[in-house]
Each structure stands twice: as structure tokens, then as C-alpha cells.
Amino acid sequence: MLRLLHIEFIKLWNNRASKVLIIAYFVLLTSIALIAAIKFDIGPVQFHLADQGIFNFPYIWHFNTFVTALFKLFLAIVIVSMMSNEYSNKTIKQNLIDGLSKKEFILSKVLTVVSFALISTVFVFVVSMILGLAYSDYNELSIIFSDLEFLPAFFFKLVGFFSFCLFLGILVKRSAFALGFLILWTILEQVVFGLLGWKVMSWDAARTVKDFFPLQSMSNLIKEPFTRLSAVQNIGQQIGEDMKFDYHVYWYEFLIVFIWTAIFIYLSYALLKKRDL
Amino acid sequence: METILTVNHLTKKFGYLTAVKDLSFTIEKGNVYGILGPNGSGKSTTLGIILNVVNRTSGDFSWFDGNTSTHEALKKVGAIIERPNFYPYMTAIQNLKLVCKIKEVPETKIQEKLELVGLWDRRNSKFKTYSLGMKQRLAIASALLNDPEILILDEPTNGLDPQGIHQIREIIKTIAGQGTTILLASHLLDEVEKVCSHVVILRKGENLYSGPVDSMLASHGFFELRCQDMEQLKSLLEKNASFGKIENFNGTLTAYLKEEMDAVTLNKMLFEKGIVLSHLVKRKESLEEQFLTLTKNN
Numbered sequence: 001m002l003r004l005l006h007i008e009f010i011k012l013w014n015n016r017a018s019k020v021l022i023i024a025y026f027v028l029l030t031s032i033a034l035i036a037a038i039k040f041d042i043g044p045v046q047f048h049l050a051d052q053g054i055f056n057f058p059y060i061w062h063f064n065t066f067v068t069a070l071f072k073l074f075l076a077i078v079i080v081s082m083m084s085n086e087y088s089n090k091t092i093k094q095n096l097i098d099g100l101s102k103k104e105f106i107l108s109k110v111l112t113v114v115s116f117a118l119i120s121t122v123f124v125f126v127v128s129m130i131l132g133l134a135y136s137d138y139n140e141l142s143i144i145f146s147d148l149e150f151l152p153a154f155f156f157k158l159v160g161f162f163s164f165c166l167f168l169g170i171l172v173k174r175s176a177f178a179l180g181f182l183i184l185w186t187i188l189e190q191v192v193f194g195l196l197g198w199k200v201m202s203w204d205a206a207r208t209v210k211d212f213f214p215l216q217s218m219s220n221l222i223k224e225p226f227t228r229l230s231a232v233q234n235i236g237q238q239i240g241e242d243m244k245f246d247y248h249v250y251w252y253e254f255l256i257v258f259i260w261t262a263i264f265i266y267l268s269y270a271l272l273k274k275r276d277l
Numbered sequence: 278m279e280t281i282l283t284v285n286h287l288t289k290k291f292g293y294l295t296a297v298k299d300l301s302f303t304i305e306k307g308n309v310y311g312i313l314g315p316n317g318s319g320k321s322t323t324l325g326i327i328l329n330v331v332n333r334t335s336g337d338f339s340w341f342d343g344n345t346s347t348h349e350a351l352k353k354v355g356a357i358i359e360r361p362n363f364y365p366y367m368t369a370i371q372n373l374k375l376v377c378k379i380k381e382v383p384e385t386k387i388q389e390k391l392e393l394v395g396l397w398d399r400r401n402s403k404f405k406t407y408s409l410g411m412k413q414r415l416a417i418a419s420a421l422l423n424d425p426e427i428l429i430l431d432e433p434t435n436g437l438d439p440q441g442i443h444q445i446r447e448i449i450k451t452i453a454g455q456g457t458t459i460l461l462a463s464h465l466l467d468e469v470e471k472v473c474s475h476v477v478i479l480r481k482g483e484n485l486y487s488g489p490v491d492s493m494l495a496s497h498g499f500f501e502l503r504c505q506d507m508e509q510l511k512s513l514l515e516k517n518a519s520f521g522k523i524e525n526f527n528g529t530l531t532a533y534l535k536e537e538m539d540a541v542t543l544n545k546m547l548f549e550k551g552i553v554l555s556h557l558v559k560r561k562e563s564l565e566e567q568f569l570t571l572t573k574n575n
Binding site: 015 | 291325328329330331332346347348349350351352354356358360362363364365366367371374375376378379380381419
């Protein structure tokens with residue numbers, strides 16, 4: 001296993017573009033701390049974002065995992081190109097001839113993807129912990145360590161998304177087209193949802209079906225955290241809007257994403273096995 | 278004899294096209310094999326199948342004693358297929374280190390092999406800066422990293438300039454001289470003739486011949502003769518039962534033997550009959566002539 005990871009590491013780390021993107025990604029993960037510095041001081045209006053409670057435990061787990069998950073696109077580019085470059089350089093052929101089995105080849109990619117997700121999760125945990133300890137209004141241990149399910153949710157969300165990228169890289173074989181396909185797929189999920197609700201079934205039923213789509217199921221894992229802020233809640237109450245959303249992570253949401261991940265990895269393997277290179 | 282590779286009734290279809298048809302042959306340790314065939318005769322497909330990159334339609338093959346999985350066996354094989362494929366953004370050294378990791382061999386051989394192919398001075402240049410000849414030589418170095426039991430080369434001199442072709446051939450000869458089994462696919466017959474002891478001849482995916490180069494045609498060779506009175510010579514030879522076809526071309530008589538006869542015997546016999554030769558050469562058909570005869574007649 002370490003051998004496979006090491007092989008993939010050599011391939012990635014010697015590629016300047018990948019190296020820059022990976023470093024940029026982790027710098028961005030850290031830079032979420034900069035939000036704390038957002039301060040407006042215009043005469044009577046004083047606004048310090050860190051004081052609005054976004055860094056309060058346990059809310060910070062929700063907020064940080066949601067925001068940092070947006071940066072996953074950087075790694076998506078790296079992952080799609082690390083897969084499709086093997087095709088365009090024909091190095092996949094050479095790897096197999098040199099004695100890597102097709103299973104090992106896929107496994108080395110999957111292990112890399114899982115490591116990326118794992119390191120990101122640890123990173124988010126550490127950054128959030130530091131930010132929380134610095135700015136949170138509540139510092140009781142029991143509060144700090146509540147709502148931690150957002151961390152595994154973050155991990156599964158990344159693994160699922162990256163597996164999808166891997167699969168697209170193998171399917172399309174060209175990084176630019178694979179990324180285009182990814183965007184197309186995002187739109188497609190919405191279009192299918194729209195068509196279902198409009199013509200085929202009720203909107204409620206369509207929404208349930210949509211929750212099973214790969215990208216939608218991944219975004220369901222961590223719902224948007226903004227309406228949970230007390231400031232936003234207050235505004236909502238004033239304009240008479242009821243803002244009681246369900247923010248929790250449910251086991252079946254994990255299950256759906258896990259099944260998609262398994263499907264994407266299996267399909268990647270099946271595709272590689274079936275194809276003549 | 279130790280068997281390195283056994284291929285049994287291998288067939289590969291691409292849709293309606295049959296690229297390889299019921300192909301069988303074995304590779305024994307220590308010989309140098311050539312796979313011959315015109316373009317599109319299934320050479321590369323066959324190599325692709327035994328190297329785990331092309332799926333077979335039917336039939337089977339086994340490496341070594343047949344108990345190792347293909348990818349494990351390939352760690353003991355060195356192979357170069359068509360174009361050299363490496364990571365363009367990595368240097369020669371980095372690429373070879375990666376190959377060592379895949380093949381699970383120590384990195385100690387890198388210097389030796391790079392020196393063998395004359396690339397040690399350029400070891401820290403990126404692969405994309407190499408000329409085609411250098412890329413091909415790096416591919417050979419990479420294939421030799423594990424001191425393979427068998428070296429498989431698919432058109433190794435394709436697209437190279439004469440100097441590059443010469444360099445590659447010298448390297449192949451050196452490796453063959455060290456006793457490594459070699460399987461060389463090519464449509465350049467003189468290339469194969471110079472290094473191979475055995476051949477497998479393919480046409481449209483079918484096996485026409487496999488065996489030693491010498492016994493490819495049941496032929497005893499031919500004489501090229503010239504003298505003063507060509508007509509007399511011709512009629513004399515036509516009466517002799519040892520000769521088959523006799524051709525007169527550009528003032529040179531070519532007489533094909535039906536049974537073994539050496540040049541001394543012929544010279545003596547003709548001299549006794551009063552014919553003095555001005556030119557006498559005994560030759561075997563070149564591989565090219567044999568190959569064309571084989572592929573034409575079938």
C-alpha cells in the first residue's frame with residue numbers, strides 16, 4: 001500500500017502544475033482563518049465578523065467544513081489531470097507493462113484520493129480548533145466536541161467527489177473535457193430535477209429523487225450553515241420568514257454517498273479492465 | 278530447455294476484424310526470436326496481449342512455469358512497445374526511479390543502465406527535452422533495470438535516423454551477447470536477420486512459420502555463376518539432377534539447388550567439362566527472399 005502511494009506521490013510531486021495546485025489548496029484551507037480579520041468600522045456601524053458567532057463551538061464545525069469544501073475544485077483539477085494525463089502520455093500502458101496490475105493502478109489512485117480527503121479533514125479540524133479556541137464564546141469541552149459528525153461528513157463528501165473526478169478522468173481521458181463534463185453533470189442534475197418535478201411527479205417526490213443524485217447527495221451531507229447564524233435568524237424573524245431548516249447529518253446520507261463512491265471506483269476499474277490500451 | 282512464454286491458440290478480434298487468429302508458439306530461454314510480419318499483421322496486438330494491455334478474445338498464454346500472475350511475471354520482463362512512454366515533466370533519473378518502484382527492484386542499477394545506453398550525462402534533463410533516439414534509448418535502459426529474463430522490443434528502430442538505428446542495434450547485440458532472451462518484432466527483415474536465431478512469421482494474424490531461421494524454407498541455397506559460354510553452362514546444369522530452377526538475369530546465371538552441394542564440387546565438375554567460371558558464389562536466400570516466398574505462396 002505504501003509502495004502504491006509512493007508511486008503516485010512521485011508522479012504528482014514532480015509535476016509543477018499539480019504541486020502548485022496542491023499547495024494552493026492547503027494554503028486556502030488555512031486562509032479561512034482570515035475571515036476572522038473581516039472588520040467594518042464605518043462610523044456608527046461597527047461589524048466584526050468573528051464576533052457574529054461564526055466561530056462559536058459547535059457551529060464552527062459546520063461553518064468551516066462547508067466553506068472549505070468549496071475549495072475542493074482545486075484538488076478536482078489535480079485528480080482529473082493525474083488520471084487523464086496517464087492516458088495522454090500513454091504512461092498507463094507503460095505502467096502496466098512494467099508490472100503494475102490494473103487493480104494496483106486503480107488502487108494507487110484511490111489511495112491518493114483518500115489521503116487527500118484525510119489530510120484535508122485533519123487540516124480543517126486543526127484550523128477550526130485553533131480558530132474556535134481563539135474566538136468562541138463557549139469553551140466547555142462538551143460543547144467543543146459536539147456536532148463533530150460534520151468532520152466525517154466532510155471526509156466522505158471529499159472522497160465521493162474525488163472518486164467521481166477519477167471516474168470522469170478515466171471515462172473521458174482528456175482533462176479539459178473531463179472538467180467540462182463535471183460542470184455539465186452539475187447542470188444536468190438540476191435539469192433532470194426540474195423536468196421530473198414539472199412533468200413526471202410532484203415537486204416533493206422530485207426532491208426525494210434528486211437527493212439520490214451523486215453530486216446532490218454529496219452536497220446534502222453538509223447543508224448550508226448561513227441560515228443558522230443568530231444574526232440571520234433575527235432578520236428572518238423580523239420579516240416573518242420561518243427559517244427552521246434541518247442541518248443534521250443523517251446515516252442514510254452517508255450511505256448514499258458511500259454507495260456512489262463504490263460505484264465510481266468499481267466503474268473506473270471495470271472500464272480500465274475492459275479497454276484495450 | 279526452460280520455457281519463458283507459451284502462447285496457446287490466441288485469438289483477438291476488434292469488432293469484425295480478426296487481428297490475431299489462433300496463434301501458438303513458445304519462447305525458450307537463451308534464444309533470440311524475431312516476430313516478422315507486414316504492417317497490420319498482428320505483431321503489436323500479440324505483444325499487447327502478453328503484456329497485459331490488450332484483452333484477448335480467446336486462447337491463453339502463460340509466463341514462465343505458468344504459476345505466476347501476468348503482472349508479477351512482467352516484473353521479470355523488460356518491454357518496449359512502439360513509442361517510448363514516460364512522464365514528460367520528469368527527468369531520466371526520476372522516471373527510472375518510478376519504474377524501479379513499480380518493478381520492486383532496488384535503484385542501484387540506474388547508473389549502470391544509463392551508461393549502457395549512453396544517457397548518463399543527460400540524466401538530469403527532463404524527458405520532454407530528449408530527441409526520439411534518446412527517448413528510445415531511455416526506454417531500453419528502463420526495460421533493463423530489472424535485468425530481465427526476456428527483453429521484448431516492438432519496432433525499436435521505427436522513426437529513428439541511421440545513426441540512431443545503428444546505436445539501438447549495437448545495444449541489442451550487446452544485450453543478446455550477454456545471453457538475455459530477446460523477442461524482437463519488426464518488419465525490417467535485415468534487422469531481424471542480423472540478430473535473431475528463431476522467427477515467428479505472421480500474416481493477417483495467422484502463424485505462417487515458427488522455428489529456427491535456418492530451416493524456414495527447405496532450401497539448400499543457390500549458385501550465382503558467370504562464364505564465357507553461358508548457353509553451354511545452362512544446358513549442362515539443366516541436365517544435372519541436383520539443380521532445379523535456373524534463371525539467366527543480367528548475364529548472371531542463378532541455379533537453385535535441389536540437394537546439398539558445395540562450391541568446390543561444382544567448380545571441379547564444370548572444369549572437367551571444359552567450362553571455366555569467371556564468377557562463382559554460393560548463397561542462401563536472404564531472410565527477405567524467404568519471407569516474401571512464404572507470405573506469397575500461402
